[in-house]
Amino acid sequence: MRKNWSLLVASLTVAMLLGPLLPMPVQAASPVISDVQAVGITEDTAIITWATDIDATGNVEYGNVSGGPYSSTAPSPEDSSADNTSHAVLLLGLQTNTTYYFRVKSSDRAGPDVVSAEYSFKTRAFTITSVAASSITDSSATITWDTSVAATSNVDYGEDTSYGSIAPVPEDSSADNTHHVVVLSGLSASTTYHYRVRCQNAEGDEELSVDKTFTTAADATSPTISDVVSSDETSTSATINWNTSEPATSQVAYDTSSHSDPGWTSIAQLTAAYGANSPKDSDLVTSHGIMLGGLLSNTTYYYRVMSEDSSGNEAWSDEGTFTTEADATAPVISNVTATDISDTEATITWDTDEAATSQVEYGTTSASHGDYDTTTAEDASLVTSHMLVITGLTPGTTYYYRAISRDSAVPANEAVSGEASFTTEADTTAPVISNIAFSNVTSDSAIVTWSTNEPADSQVEYGLDTGYGTTTPLDTVLVTNHAVSLTGLATDTTYHLRVISSDAAGNSAVSADQTLTTAADTTPPVITVLPASGVTETTATINWNTNEPATSQVEYGPTVAYGSTTPLDTSLVTNHSVVITGLTPGTTYHYRVISRDAATPTPNQAESEDHEFTTSVDATPPPAPTLLSPDDGLVDSNVTPAFDWSDVWDASGVSYDFQLAEDAAFSSPLVDRSGLEYSSFSLTDALSDGTYYWRVQAVDLSPASNASGWSGPWSFTVDTTGPTVELTPFSPDPTSNNTPTLEGTATDASSAVVAVEYRVDGGAWTEAQATDGAFDSLSEGFTFTTPELADGAHTVEVRAQDDLGNWTATAEYAA
Structure with a gap:
């Protein structure tokens, strides 16, 4: 610390040395001293500051003695x-924790020193440094x-310099x-705090720092919700309790x-999802309780609690459930009365001791609950004062009735009153007809309307004179506003x-x-044209409505010039x-409809x-052709x-x-022809002996070129070579x-051997005998005995024939 003060003195000395060196003018008055202070006081240093009204x-x-002498x-x-x-x-070089008395002196050098009054200060017992938040x-x-020095650690703090908290x-x-190090907690967000540190050393000397400030950060942390529980469930209410980690508002969605939770980002989104929400309690508390009322009995409710702190940070809980108690008590019905009885109506009124629905069952005979002829529609409004008007009654008739009410319990508790009765007034007065008018009068029809002062049926007599002659069917519905249509009239x-x-x-x-x-x-x-229906590749159904009976006809074609017309349907x-x-597949057609009335x-x-409309594109392949000839598996000598x-x-x-190949996979067809017009094909180049495979598919001529898929394959064998003959040598x-x-x-190789012949020395051919008795297979043994031969050498020739007529070259045996 002394080193720092030395630097200050050096700086002040330099400043003084750099001051003006010109001779001072003679002052007319001595300096006036003011604002004397002791500042920067430490354990062993102090700075004395003051001001003079002129340079001085x-x-x-x-010293340590008040009033001097000053040492x-x-x-x-x-x-x-x-x-x-x-x-x-x-x-x-001051002494620690010591009171000093001082006075300042200034002179303009033109006169004697001006001396201030005496002041004092006390050096610190110890020094506080590096105060920071x-x-x-x-x-x-x-x-x-x-x-x-070692000292205690305490902080005074608050929202102004009166502090108020430690x-x-x-x-x-x-x-x-x-x-x-001292941690301050429980602070308010976004708030500026004043603070100072306060310390005592072991001797009890106390030092205070200067006032400093810091500002807390904005609160971005939502309250933590815990201990969510429902209690006190009745048939119509329940209480939800929970705690939060900081004071916050209270609300329940249920x-x-x-x-x-799909990822809600606000309480507003959550409350919009649930069917009901309690009013928001804006009191900021950590222990929360909300009572939910008006609930349905014996019903499971799903709920979430919601809280918002003073900084607007929101939190909500996971979903919980509770179930209200069942309501087993039916309403009590009283004061059942029938009033305002006329010839066709009566008003039934009654009271219940709890909010309930309204319904009346009634009939012309006394009956038990559920056995009356008629029951009104239930009015689901939950009320305690009930009124239902029964209409459509028969005049002069006694009716028996009961009132029915059901409360909001699930299932509802039903109450049924005792049976009561009333009698409608007799009706002897005919309806009064008024306001006869005609509307929608066309060339062949009209609507006749009128009013009656009571419900009545409806009928009209009409004709070309006052004899009338035609009567509309009786409309037995009893109404007060009547309307009857007359049709089929002459223009x-x-x-x-x-x-x-x-x-x-x-x-x-x-x-009248x-x-x-x-x-x-x-x-x-x-005309009201409806969309074309049943559109296929070649057909379409055109539909429309007219406001009066009319004929039917359609013009159509590929352009708005049409070009084709359907026959007139009269x-x-x-x-x-x-x-x-007869339409073309995949084609857009223009059309308009024509109708003529019967005027x-x-x-x-x-x-x-x-x-x-556009006909559909042909997407259906034709059926696969059936192969006819040559027969599948045929062996034949025909090479074309x-x-x-x-x-x-x-x-x-x-x-x-059409395809022809030497293998069933058609890996390298010998013949591959497409676009054949007819269902046949002939070879022009001769085939060699061997087995061949052939197949055919049909392809339609639509734009899609739909193919049936290949039929077959079938095979056939060309055989133009006779059998091979081998003779057994003599032994x-x-x-x-x-x-x-x-x-x-x-x-x-492919045809059955059907004959073997021999001849000796060029003579006539003679049949040999099959070893197994018949020549009928691909390989046959044979034998023959020659006619009696003279001694000497002879030549025997043998030949064989297959079932296609192919003969072998002769085999000779010379002996």
Whole structure:
């Protein structure tokens, strides 16, 4: 510390040396001293500061005795340069924890020193340094500092310089550290705090730091919710309790169905998902309790609790459940009364001791609950004062009834009143008919409307004169606003009519004669075109409606010029359907519909706007052809066979693909032809002996070129080579037998051996005998005995024939 003060004195001395060196002007008055202070006080140093109104010298005399004598002066040597109005003198070598008395002296050098009044200061018992706040969060901060001697560690803090709080609690009373750390907790977020450190050494001397400040961080941490539990469940209520790690608001979201958390980011999203939410309690507490009321009995509820701290950080719990108790008590019904009884109506009223629904069962005979003729629709409103109006009653009739109410319990508790009765008034008055009018009058129809003062049925008599002659069917529905349609009327014709209404008691009223005139028909039908249906590759069904019966016809074609027209369907209908056939697959067609009504003498014709449909693309392959010839497995000597297969039909036409190969996999076809027009194919190049495979597929002529897939394959064998003959040599050779017997084998690769012949010395061919009795297989043994031969050498020739007529070259045996 003294080194630092030495630097300060050196700096002050340099400043003084750098001051003006010009001769000072003569002052007219002595300096006036003010603002004398002792600052920067440590254990052994202090700085004395003051001001003068003019440039003057600056010196201090000081000591331990008030009023002097003063034992020391500073600076040394004395300041003799009157060149400053702001003065600072460093006092060094002071005693620790000691009171010093001082006064300052200044002179302008033109007169004597001006001396201030006496002041005092006390050196510190020890020094506090490096005071700092660190590790600042939204609710805590760490205060650190150093002392020159071991001392206690305490911090005064608060939101202003009156502080109000200390840490630690209880205060530290052990003077055992020179490096001090105190953690302040429970702070408010985003708040500026004042603080100072306070220390005592072992001797009880106390030192305070200057006031300092820090600001806590904003609170970004949501409350931690724990101990969520439901309690006090009744049939209509439950209480939800929970705790939070910091003061926060209270709210509960609940529903009769579960809601998983999809990643909610706010309480607003959560509350929107649930069916009900308690009002938000804005009191900031750590122990929360919310009572939920108006619940359904015997019902499982799913709920989440929600809390928000003072910084707006939100938290919500996992979903919990509770089940309300069952409500087993039915409502109590009282004051059942029938009022406002007329000939067709009565009002039933009653009370219940709890909110419940409203329903009445009634009939013309006394009955037990559930056995009455009629039961009103249940009014599901939950009320305690009930009223239902029964209508459509028969005049002059006694009715028996019971009131029914069900509460909100699940399942609901039902209450049924005792049976009561009332009698409707008799009805002898006919309805009053009024407001007869005609509407929607067209060329062939009209609607007649009227009113009655009570529900009554509806009927109209009409004709070309007051004899009428035609009566509409009786509409037995009892109404007060009546409407009857007259149809099939003649165009531009005046009709007479009167309306008839009878009430439920059979009292009938007939109106005076009325007339109406139908309109002339000059309006063509109104066409409403519906989408084309049943669209296939070659057909489509065109549908439309008209507002009046009319004929049906369609113009169509690939452009708006159309070009084709369906036959006129003269049937007068309002729902029209025309099938167009012979269309081209995958083609867009334009069409418009035409309808003519039945107006005379000239029907009114209507034509629709242009519409379109597109036939479907042929995606169906034709069936695979059936192979006909050559037969599968045929062995034949024909080297240029003709191939034939069945014809195949497809709406778009077909062609055929043909393949011939030496293997069943057709890995390298000998013949590969496509686009054949006919169901046959002939070879022009001869085939060699061997087995061959052939197959055919059909391909339609649609844009998609749908192929049937290959039929077969079938195989056939070409055989133009006769059997091979081998003779068994004589043993011994030559033989002494003049009628020798020879044996051998005839073999063919693909056709059965059917004959073996021999001749001797070029004579006639003679049949040999099969060893097994018949020549009928691919390999046959044979034998023959020659005619009697003369001694000498002879030549025997043998040949064989297969079942295709192929002969072998002769085999000779000379002996």
